[in-house]
Amino acid sequence: MTERYKSDESKVIDLKTNRESTEVREKLENTEKGKRSRITLALITVILLLTLCVISGSLVAFLRNLSILIVAFYCVYLARHLSFAWAALAVRWRPSELVTDLPAKLPRVTILVAAHNEDRVIERLVRALMNLNYPEDLREVIVVDDASTDSTPAILERLRKEHPSLRVIRRTEEERRKTPGKPAALNRGLLEATGEIVVVYDADHIPDRNAVMRLVMHFADPKVGAVMGRCKIMNRDENILTKLVYIDYLSGYLVNEYGREAFYSLPAFGGSNCAIRRSILETYGGFNERSVTEDTDITTRLILDGYRVVYDREALSIEEAPNRLTRFIRQRYRWAFGHQHVFYDYWLETLKSRHLRMVDKIELLLFLFLYHAPVVMFVGLILGFLWALGLFIPTSVPLAWLLWTLLFLGPFLEIGAGVIAEWREGEEPPNPGYLILFIPLFFISIFICTKAFIDGLVYPLIGRKYIWVKTPRREI
Amino acid sequence: MRESVRRRFIVRFAIPLIVGMGLLVGAFHYLGLLDRYLNLEAQSLAWLLNRMGLTAYCWRNTVWLHPVIGAVTLSCSSLGSAIILLFLFLLTPTVPVGRNIAAAVLAVGLVYIGNLLRLMLVLIIGHYWGAASMLTFHDWFGPAITILYVLIAYWIWSLIVVKRRRRPYFYYRWD
Numbered sequence: 001m002t003e004r005y006k007s008d009e010s011k012v013i014d015l016k017t018n019r020e021s022t023e024v025r026e027k028l029e030n031t032e033k034g035k036r037s038r039i040t041l042a043l044i045t046v047i048l049l050l051t052l053c054v055i056s057g058s059l060v061a062f063l064r065n066l067s068i069l070i071v072a073f074y075c076v077y078l079a080r081h082l083s084f085a086w087a088a089l090a091v092r093w094r095p096s097e098l099v100t101d102l103p104a105k106l107p108r109v110t111i112l113v114a115a116h117n118e119d120r121v122i123e124r125l126v127r128a129l130m131n132l133n134y135p136e137d138l139r140e141v142i143v144v145d146d147a148s149t150d151s152t153p154a155i156l157e158r159l160r161k162e163h164p165s166l167r168v169i170r171r172t173e174e175e176r177r178k179t180p181g182k183p184a185a186l187n188r189g190l191l192e193a194t195g196e197i198v199v200v201y202d203a204d205h206i207p208d209r210n211a212v213m214r215l216v217m218h219f220a221d222p223k224v225g226a227v228m229g230r231c232k233i234m235n236r237d238e239n240i241l242t243k244l245v246y247i248d249y250l251s252g253y254l255v256n257e258y259g260r261e262a263f264y265s266l267p268a269f270g271g272s273n274c275a276i277r278r279s280i281l282e283t284y285g286g287f288n289e290r291s292v293t294e295d296t297d298i299t300t301r302l303i304l305d306g307y308r309v310v311y312d313r314e315a316l317s318i319e320e321a322p323n324r325l326t327r328f329i330r331q332r333y334r335w336a337f338g339h340q341h342v343f344y345d346y347w348l349e350t351l352k353s354r355h356l357r358m359v360d361k362i363e364l365l366l367f368l369f370l371y372h373a374p375v376v377m378f379v380g381l382i383l384g385f386l387w388a389l390g391l392f393i394p395t396s397v398p399l400a401w402l403l404w405t406l407l408f409l410g411p412f413l414e415i416g417a418g419v420i421a422e423w424r425e426g427e428e429p430p431n432p433g434y435l436i437l438f439i440p441l442f443f444i445s446i447f448i449c450t451k452a453f454i455d456g457l458v459y460p461l462i463g464r465k466y467i468w469v470k471t472p473r474r475e476i
Numbered sequence: 477m478r479e480s481v482r483r484r485f486i487v488r489f490a491i492p493l494i495v496g497m498g499l500l501v502g503a504f505h506y507l508g509l510l511d512r513y514l515n516l517e518a519q520s521l522a523w524l525l526n527r528m529g530l531t532a533y534c535w536r537n538t539v540w541l542h543p544v545i546g547a548v549t550l551s552c553s554s555l556g557s558a559i560i561l562l563f564l565f566l567l568t569p570t571v572p573v574g575r576n577i578a579a580a581v582l583a584v585g586l587v588y589i590g591n592l593l594r595l596m597l598v599l600i601i602g603h604y605w606g607a608a609s610m611l612t613f614h615d616w617f618g619p620a621i622t623i624l625y626v627l628i629a630y631w632i633w634s635l636i637v638v639k640r641r642r643r644p645y646f647y648y649r650w651d
Contacts, residue, residue, distance in 0.1 A: 086489050089567045091481055262481045408623070409560070416630055417567070423638045436627055 037348040063383060070380045074410065077373060080366055081410035084259025085417035089424075091262050109139045109216060110195030110278070114185035116146035116176075118203035119155055121320070121473045125203055126159045126166060133209045134216070142167045142192055146185040147176040167192065180467050182271070183287035183294040190286050193278060202272035204473050206234065207317040214315035215275040225280050225307025226298065228257070229273040229315030236430065238323050244441055245321035245328070247430050251418030257311050258421075264363045266303060267311035271295040272319065280307065292466060293338025296368075300346045303364060306355040322471055329448055331471045336371040336452035343368040344456075374442075374449035381446065411442065489566050496566075500559060511537070513555055517588075518548045521595050528596075530603065539595075544602030544610055546595065554591035557626050558584045564633055571637050579636035583629040590625025594618060 052069075056062035111129055115122050122143070129141050145153055145168060156168045171188055186200065197219055199212055211229055218227045230253045236246040261267040269276065276298065281287070284301060287294040302309055322328040343365075350356070350364050415438060419430060459466060504510040514537040522534035525541060532541045537548045550556075561583040565576040598618065602610030 083485055083489075086485055086567055087481060090489070090569050091484070092570075263478055263485070265478050412627075416634070420634050420638055423634070433627075433631065435630075436624065439623065 034345045037346070038344045040348060041344060063386065066379070067383050070376060070383070073373075073376055074380075077366070078410040078413075080363075081414045083263060084255050085413045087259040087262040088255040088417045088421045106135060106138050107196040107216060107219060108194060109134065109197045109199055109212060109275075110189075110193035111139060111141045111199045111201060111212070112186050112189045112193065113141070113143045113201050113203055114146055114182045114189070115143055115148065115152055115156075115203045116185070116470055117148045117150045117152060118473060119148070119151040121204045122152055123155055123159065125201060125205055126156075126163070128206045129201070130163050130166070131209060132207065132212050134212050136165065139212070140165060140167060140193075140195060142169060142189040144185045144189040145170045146182075147171050147173045179289055181289060181292065182470075183289045183291065186294075187286035187289065190278070190281060196278055197275050198278050198281060199275040200272055201317070202319065204320040205231070205272055205317045206319075207273060208315070211273060211315045211317050212275070214312050215273075218310045218312060219275070219277065221308070223306075223308045224310050225302045225305075226269045226274065226276040227310045227312060227315070228267055228270050229317055230257075230311075230313040231270065231273050232316065232318045233321040234318040235320055235323065238321075240434070240437065241325060241328060242321040242323050243430055243434050244437055247415060247419060247434060247438075248441075249321075250422045250430075251415045253313060253418075254421040255414045255418045258313060260363070260367070261311040264360055265308060265310075266360060266363055266367070267309055268367065269295050269299040269302065269309050273315065273317035276302075280305075291338055291342065292334050293342060296339050296342045297345075300342055300350070300364070300368065304346065304349055304353050304355065320473060325444075327471055329444065332445065332448050333452055336374075336449045337456060337466055339368070339371040340449075340452060340456055343372070371449050372453065374446040375453045377442075378446045378450045408439070408442065412438070488569060493563055493566055496563060497559065504555070510550070510555075514548045514550070514553055517553055517592065517595070520592055521546075521548070521599070524592060524596055525599065530600070532599070539599060541599045541603045544599065544607050546599050546602070546610075548595065552591075552595065554587045557587045557591070557622065557629075561587055561626070561629055561633065564630075568637050575636060579633045582636065583633040586629040586632060587625060590629065591622070594621045594625070597621070 052065055053062055056065050113122075113125065113129075126141070126143065132139065141163075143156055143166065145156055147170070153168075153170065156166075160166050160168050169189055169192060171185060175188070176184075190198065197216055199215060201207060207229075215227045215229055218224050231249060232253075233242065233246040233249050235242050237243070257267050271294065274295070280302070284298070288297040291297040299309060322331055347365060347368065350361055350368070353361060356364065412435065415435060419435070422430075455466065458464075504513065518534050518537045518539050522532040522539050525532035525539070530541060532539055534540075539546050539548070562580050564583065565571075565580040568576055571579075598610055598614045601613045
């Protein structure tokens with residue numbers, strides 16, 4: 001057991017050199033790979049649409065056939081939603097199936113926090129991290145102050161004096177301008193990390209005392225590359241939006257993530273309350289600074305490289321939900337933009353992967369394509385409006401009925417299952433009446449994802465780059 | 477874990493769902509149950525309108541309420557939503573069978589009544605404001621009402637199915 005956690009000195013590479021070489025490699029390889037992957041995808045899409053046009057013969061027939069394709073597409077996602085909902089409600093959570101036991105010798109852990117203007121929340125996080133149920137001599141906490149202009153540096157300085165084990169690294173404004181975003185800040189902290197396991201927390205989180213211990217337990221299995229914990233919303237009762245985000249998280253963690261774990265052992269590695277082996281991160285040259293969803297990027301790379309990502313829903317952490325619609329839209333836009341681009345980058349490699357079985361490849365592709373589903377829904381809605389205006393008549397009324405049903409049934413099933421799963425666990429449930437408010441939220445999601453999709457197509461053409469947008473916090 | 481879960485999903489959910497749906501669709505299609513169901517909905521609708529003091533006549537799946545005529549078709553019917561809700565019991569195999577079936581039956585009943593109320597509203601609008609208003613209401617507000625009553629039925633279903641053991645929301649909050 002001890003051997004598993006012993007750093008293999010021969011394999012330790014200087015991260016700075018590695019990062020530089022990785023950056024060069026990425027420029028040479030990844031852009032080429034990415035370009036090839038994107039061009040192939042664009043070609044396939046154009047060929048498919050042209051084939052559909054030729055087969056259809058007329059515009060009306062084309063629209064009809066398109067509606068059939070959309071129904072087929074949503075049938076696939078409905079099956080996925082249905083299976084996850086079933087897993088959430090019918091399969092009991094048995095951690096014993098995941099965790100072997102506590103490792104004989106606990107590994108050294110580095111907890112990384114990227115903080116940019118987090119004076120409202122950083123203190124409570126640091127205090128929670130200092131209070132973790134994990135041996136003090138085996139954990140280090142590194143907070144990277146990402147050129148904050150508020151009182152974050154002063155708070156961190158005060159906390160550092162209080163807790164000598166806390167390390168604070170400050171990125172200058174110039175560094176931040178050069179490489180903006182959370183991945184770059186985390187990579188700066190990674191240069192100083194000494195732990196075998198790297199645990200990441202966002203500044204607005206408050207981890208459970210046992211969260212890190214639970215995350216680390218899974219690394220007893222050498223195949224495990226990363227572990228994801230469960231996040232819950234702490235400000236559920238603040239307003240209607242936070243209630244909806246709370247319910248959304250229930251479906252995300254109790255249904256979707258749990259379903260992926262139970263059915264395929266392919267859960268996603270999130271951006272916070274998660275742990276990863278440092279050796280793997282070093283091989284990857286740190287977190288991908290080109291991606292605005294570095295977590296999805298890491299998930300895909302880990303899975304494609306044959307590592308196992310584990311989800312432990314008892315490794316709990318609470319976090320803030322955006323309490324204003326504009327903040328929510330900005331956050332989800334970043335998720336959609338980043339997630340869509342991870343799909344463009346890795347879809348071809350997923351298909352070619354030798355580690356994955358066909359069923360796992362399909363699941364990974366469906367997961368990566370997830371933020372395109374609202375774009376398809378947008379096309380479905382346009383068809384619906386054309387139908388309502390009498391400009392297009394579907395092949396049959398049941399088909400139209402099916403289209404409308406499928407557009408909302410799958411997401412509703414998942415969200416509903418999340419509420420019931422939470423309820424079954426004995427939590428005070430949110431009022432399921434709020435489910436009805438998900439209808440406008442779906443429309444907002446359709447708008448966000450479609451905009452992200454169009455921007456993703458347009459930005460490379462006009463030479464514009466999407467830069468990481470941080471969600472503002474408020475103290476609760 | 478995943479192999480056994482997949483197998484259980486196929487055996488306990490996917491196969492019963494597909495077979496059950498197939499049997500139901502087959503029965504409705506080939507044994508003429510569909511027409512009977514649509515006629516039943518139309519008769520219930522006419523009965524409800526008559527109870528409200530309006531003079532409505534029913535012939536097969538068609539209801540006449542001066543000056544409009546409404547036909548209960550498959551897409552207008554509650555059948556689709558009812559079938560979907562009926563199979564919800566497959567999602568909760570850990571719940572005692574009696575409670576599970578009772579919840580599903582109640583949800584189906586609620587959907588039937590909800591759809592009846594929607595159709596009634598459609599015909600009453602047609603009765604007082606004419607066919608154009610009726611169609612507008614049917615096409616644009618009908619789906620919203622459908623979603624509403626399906627959600628209410630789902631809500632009632634979950635109330636029955638889920639055992640309530642409440643813990644305060646912040647029970648896990650630590651200091």
